[in-house]
Amino acid sequence: MSTPAPLQTAAALRAAGRHPALPLRAQLADGRSLTLHRLLRVLPGKRLVGEAEFEGRRVLAKLFIAPASARHWQRERSGIEALAAAAIPTPALLAAAPLQNGGHALLTAFLDGADSLAARWEAEAAEAAGSARALAVLAPAFTLLGRLHACGLVQDDLHLGNFLVHGDRLLVIDGDAVRALRPERPLDAAQAAANFAILAAQLPAGWDARLPLLIEAWRSADDALPALDVPALRARIAATRSARLQAFLGKVLRDCTLFRVEQRLDRFSAVVRDQAEALAPLLADPDRALAAGQLLKDGGTCTVARTEIAGQALVIKRYNIKNAGHALSRAWRASRAAHSWVAGHRLAFLGIATPAPLALVEERFGPLRRRAWLVNAWCPGRNLLEHLAPHVDRGPPAAEAEALRQLFATLHRERISHGDLKATNLLWHEGRIVVIDLDALRQHRSAAAHARAWRRDRARLLRNWPAGSALHRWLDTELPAA
Incomplete structure (x- = not known):
């Protein structure tokens, strides 16, 4: 008979930090125990999430181990129960109980073979905004969001990783972020727009121009959903996206999950x-x-x-x-x-x-x-000086032309200057232009500062090809104006 995994208390798991020894066993206050075999996420001193065995079945276990864990545990439980009551697809809640000697556990069904929508989106993220393939991934998430809003619910941590694809079903996860603003009644326009913007802000800004397609998917959930003001929604999405960027960049130089x-x-x-x-x-x-x-x-x-x-x-x-x-x-x-x-x-x-x-x-x-x-x-792509050499006298091929338009439209919209925009710092790889050598890259706060930097970038890029060539003329016409 195999030796049972060692029993761990919440205090011991806090002390283990990011690397608790596996497998580990935790005991509920009612005497039942679970064995955690694989970690999926660790918030040191606060929470462990992983694949576990409980009463003979595989479960997804969330162990809340902070001294004051009851609030987060109860909020997660309440969110899952609110989703279930509204018939919103979410993994079934199997157990929610205190742990012996402190902490709390919440166990849901483990969906074997499930994939996050974020992983599905990663395969299509390079698609043009509004393309059929990209919409096939995104539209179901916005429709499911519409179902939440029609039931008066919001999810305050909306991102594609909090949608789970299992077979032909799309599920919402992370009950901790689910709140009922208007139980059993659709959200009003302001509430819906604020929550919609959180999900839409996860997408590249090119999707802002295709916003009606996402709103259409959202409204398809229920005719009772309110009308949304598209210009105001775009402004809200842009502000949310900017705040997300600053929050993310604040993490890249400090120890965290990523x-x-x-x-x-x-x-x-x-x-x-x-x-x-x-x-x-x-x-x-x-x-x-x-x-x-x-x-x-x-x-x-x-x-x-x-x-x-x-x-x-x-x-x-x-x-x-x-x-x-x-x-x-x-x-x-x-x-x-x-x-x-x-x-x-x-x-x-x-x-x-x-x-x-x-x-x-x-x-x-x-x-x-x-x-x-x-x-x-390492990116194995060819730099544009070499790649476009055969096209100097006839302009770029269609795929490269579209990629150039998209790249510089995005850089210009985000007020980003490169600082050394030689053609050798742009690589053609798998249908995209890859930007390298970022030592002097800047994202400018003011339009005036960006305009000055863009004039220099633009002139530097054009100098790569003879002024009278078809490629130079095409770029001079198609690039954002100086």
Whole structure:
């Protein structure tokens, strides 16, 4: 007979932080126990979420382990019960009870083979806003949101990861964020617009022009839903999206669910958390990984190499210190690696293709910065100077033309300047233009500052091709005006 997993209290699980030993057993106050086999999410000291076994069946277990966990546990329970009462699809609640010696447990049905809508959307995110394939993923979520609103409910943490696809059903999860504003009555227009905007703000801004399609899917849930003011809704979505971006960028340099950050007197590092284990050898000695890679550039200010770690192709960029004066000028400022790290996550958040930023390392002496390293995913695309060379005298092919329009419309709308917009810093890969070398990238607060920077960017890009060429003329016509 196998030895039972060790019994853990809420206090022991709090002390274990992000890495409690598995499997682990937790006991409900009524004497029943569950065994947690796989963690899906950890909020250290607050909550564990994972796959567990309870009374002979697989369940999704949420263990609320903070000393004052009753409020969150009860809110989650109430939200699930409100969804069930309104016949909104959600995983069945199987048990909700205190744990022995503190904490609380909430167990729902484990849906084998279920997929988050976020994962489905990731496969279609590059589709043009309003395309049939993209709408096939998004429309059911907005229709389900309409069903919530028709029942007087809102979900305050609306994102595609909180919708679950199981077979031919779409379900709402995360009862903790569900509230009843007008029980059994449809929300009014202001309430509905505020909640609708949270979900719509998860999408790239290009979808704002296709808002009527999303509203149509939402209204299809119930004729009693109120009419929405489209211009006002667009403004609300833009404000919500901006707030989301700032909140996200506030996380990229601190330890959290998404990023693992370590800081010592002599070193600072940040890494995408699910890459931390694979990149650990590189982070321990980035110069060794750089030296072992294929050298791409060896200049005074930076050294760049391509390497491979755990089967993943990467680019390591070391930002060098040229001399004592250069060291002094850089010591008190954020490193160029840190700037590029944040810029890469900014572009990715906005749906602008760029190699995934995976890790950042800085040499430090207390608050003073020295050398720094940035690790990005490798993009095998060809730069536009080479890729468009055969088309200089006839303009870009249709796919590249549309990608150029979309890229610069997005950059212009978001008031982003690149700062070194050479054609070699734009790669053509899998039907998209990928932006690289983000050392000087800026998102401007004012339209005037962006206009000045855009004039420089535009002129720099056009200088890549002869002024009389068809490609130069096409770009001059199609790019946003200076």
